[in-house]
Amino acid sequence: MPQSKISTEKLNLYYGAKHALKDITIRIRSNMVTALIGPSGCGKSTFLKSLNRMNELTDGARTEGKVYLDGEDIYGSGMDVTRLRKRVGMVFQQPNPFPMTIYDNIAYGPKVHGVRNKEKLDGIVERSLRQAAIWEEVENQLNRTAMGLSGGQKQRLCIARALAVEPEVLLMDEPTSALDPVSTLKVEELIGQLKGKYTIVIVTHNMQQAARVSDDTAFFLMGEMVEFDTTARLFVHPADRRTQEYITGKFG
Amino acid sequence: MMRKLKDDVLLCLIYLAAFFAEFLLIGILVYVFVKGFPHISLHFLTTVTSVLEGTVGIAGNIVNTIYMVVLTLVIAVPVGIGSAIYLNEYARPGKIVRLIEFTTQTLSGIPSIIFGLFGMVFFGVTLGLGYSILTGALTLSLMVLPLITRNTQEALKTVPESYTSGAIGMGAGKWYVIRTILLPSAMPGIVTGIILAVGRILGESAALLFTAGSGYFLPRSLGGWFHKMVESGGTLTIQLYLSMEKAQYDTAFAIAVVLLGMVLGMNLLTRFFIRKIETAKFTDAGGE
Ligand SMILES: Nc1ncnc2c1ncn2[C@@H]1O[C@H](COP(=O)(O)OP(=O)(O)OP(=O)(O)O)[C@@H](O)[C@H]1O
Ligand SMILES: [Mg+2]
Numbered sequence A: 001m002p003q004s005k006i007s008t009e010k011l012n013l014y015y016g017a018k019h020a021l022k023d024i025t026i027r028i029r030s031n032m033v034t035a036l037i038g039p040s041g042c043g044k045s046t047f048l049k050s051l052n053r054m055n056e057l058t059d060g061a062r063t064e065g066k067v068y069l070d071g072e073d074i075y076g077s078g079m080d081v082t083r084l085r086k087r088v089g090m091v092f093q094q095p096n097p098f099p100m101t102i103y104d105n106i107a108y109g110p111k112v113h114g115v116r117n118k119e120k121l122d123g124i125v126e127r128s129l130r131q132a133a134i135w136e137e138v139e140n141q142l143n144r145t146a147m148g149l150s151g152g153q154k155q156r157l158c159i160a161r162a163l164a165v166e167p168e169v170l171l172m173d174e175p176t177s178a179l180d181p182v183s184t185l186k187v188e189e190l191i192g193q194l195k196g197k198y199t200i201v202i203v204t205h206n207m208q209q210a211a212r213v214s215d216d217t218a219f220f221l222m223g224e225m226v227e228f229d230t231t232a233r234l235f236v237h238p239a240d241r242r243t244q245e246y247i248t249g250k251f252g
Numbered sequence B: 001m002m003r004k005l006k007d008d009v010l011l012c013l014i015y016l017a018a019f020f021a022e023f024l025l026i027g028i029l030v031y032v033f034v035k036g037f038p039h040i041s042l043h044f045l046t047t048v049t050s051v052l053e054g055t056v057g058i059a060g061n062i063v064n065t066i067y068m069v070v071l072t073l074v075i076a077v078p079v080g081i082g083s084a085i086y087l088n089e090y091a092r093p094g095k096i097v098r099l100i101e102f103t104t105q106t107l108s109g110i111p112s113i114i115f116g117l118f119g120m121v122f123f124g125v126t127l128g129l130g131y132s133i134l135t136g137a138l139t140l141s142l143m144v145l146p147l148i149t150r151n152t153q154e155a156l157k158t159v160p161e162s163y164t165s166g167a168i169g170m171g172a173g174k175w176y177v178i179r180t181i182l183l184p185s186a187m188p189g190i191v192t193g194i195i196l197a198v199g200r201i202l203g204e205s206a207a208l209l210f211t212a213g214s215g216y217f218l219p220r221s222l223g224g225w226f227h228k229m230v231e232s233g234g235t236l237t238i239q240l241y242l243s244m245e246k247a248q249y250d251t252a253f254a255i256a257v258v259l260l261g262m263v264l265g266m267n268l269l270t271r272f273f274i275r276k277i278e279t280a281k282f283t284d285a286g287g288e
Helices: A044-050 A081-087 A102-112 A118-131 A135-141 A151-163 A181-194 A207-213 A231-236 A241-247 B002-039 B042-046 B059-090 B095-107 B112-126 B133-157 B161-168 B174-203 B222-230 B236-245 B249-282
Strands: A004-015 A018-029 A033-037 A061-069 A088-091 A169-173 A199-203 A216-221 A224-230 B048-050 B055-058
Touching (some): A004 A199, A018 A044, A018 A199, A018 A224, A033 A044, A033 A207, A044 A169, A081 A088, A088 A151, A102 A118, A102 A151, A118 A151, A151 A181, A181 A199, A181 A207, A207 A231, A216 A231, A216 A241, A224 A231, A224 A241, A231 A241, B042 B055, B042 B059, B055 B249, B059 B174, B059 B222, B059 B236, B112 B133, B133 B174, B133 B222, B161 B174, B174 B249, B236 B249
Parallel strands (some): A033 A216, A169 A199
Antiparallel strands (some): A004 A018, A004 A061, A216 A224, B048 B055
């Protein structure tokens, strides 16, 4: 088995008294796509956010257990959150470009991490937009506001924005649930192109999508990880009855 | 049928009320303009009143007004925006924040003459600033602070959470996000607060009479322009009040016209700026 990029050990998360993640132990393979599936409220987003410490923005959220990135404990005292979030980027469910130009959206992250040189930024902007397969559509309007793009374009812009800081891991929380089928297809193709270079963890409600894009799949239920396996095996021979019921649409 | 009639009557009344309000406003403006405009001359605008020559001029008051507006804003805008940022983004929500918000709101309901009394005693006497533009500006700062803080707070609240999480998710620190995303997005609201503040400064008389006094001379030397801040100086509104007291109605109306012109000009200017900001943000940001 290839080396794991991120692994967790007995990860528990509490929102006040609510126990949202229960003893999650998982090994996410490097340069692969891992899908998280499960019914609403089972803790997928919570788990995703705990991988780059975005859960710390929530008042009253408490984390126990370990999360390792390349073997390094991300909740350890030596971990710099800014560096961590540069290495582990995030794409959200609702496309959320900033109210600025397309160029400034992409350049935002690099600027956060200290890139000031104009030529260097130009290069990053073009590279990132190309990687996110949106360059052809926007190359003539870099100085226009990103708010004028279509929903699908906005989401690919957000992916480009996340790629601009050269992350190692991309966390995607239902990145296509707000998009039309054509845009969804484009984003899925994009994920196919990006894997290999990045480790991707994607939350999805769409079984077909999980089957199409991912190498591994984890099934969550009420804060627990019921089953984790290669996508091929999990969808064909689920080991747990609950997994089988979920993927065949019996509940959720 | 009955309902329709009722609706029609109501609509009629609403139109009437709107017409009445509009008519009143325009009527006042026209009246002031007709009474005041003939008494405005270049001489009136560019000289100060001379008892020896028996001429009347408001140049000193215009300068005082500008000083008062600028100085008050220099004090109140950073403090107001700063406290709004603190209350919204840093302070833990709870009793203390609510207490501060309640106090600020109450502060904006206090009659201005009480601010004048406090300013005179505290800034004027205790701090020894006497009757001066600075004393007036400090007093007015207290008065307009709630306006700026409140408007900034409201504007900050309307900035979507998703912008912040997007930026934080890329590793940006809190202050960086505030500087690059929150404040620019909140700018129209902040500017609105500042405009309201300027309106209050321009219109204030009671709080200034006790604190800034009524001096109306122009500085004679370069150093005088700096020293002016700690000298007594009456704004246009103060001068208007004093002229009325002395039954110099021509002068009073002329000053009123100048004041109205200032307010109008400022509104147009800020509207222009806000539109510029909005355009830069949400549409074409100037060419390809
Ligand atoms: N900020 C919060 N405070 C308290 N409870 C929360 C908070 N966020 C989430 N929860 C609870 O934690 C559980 C997991 O939520 P989470 O958002 O991770 O679910 P999810 O699997 O992403 O669901 P969905 O598919 O609807 O997005 C839910 O029961 C939810 O009610
Ligand atoms: Mg979710």
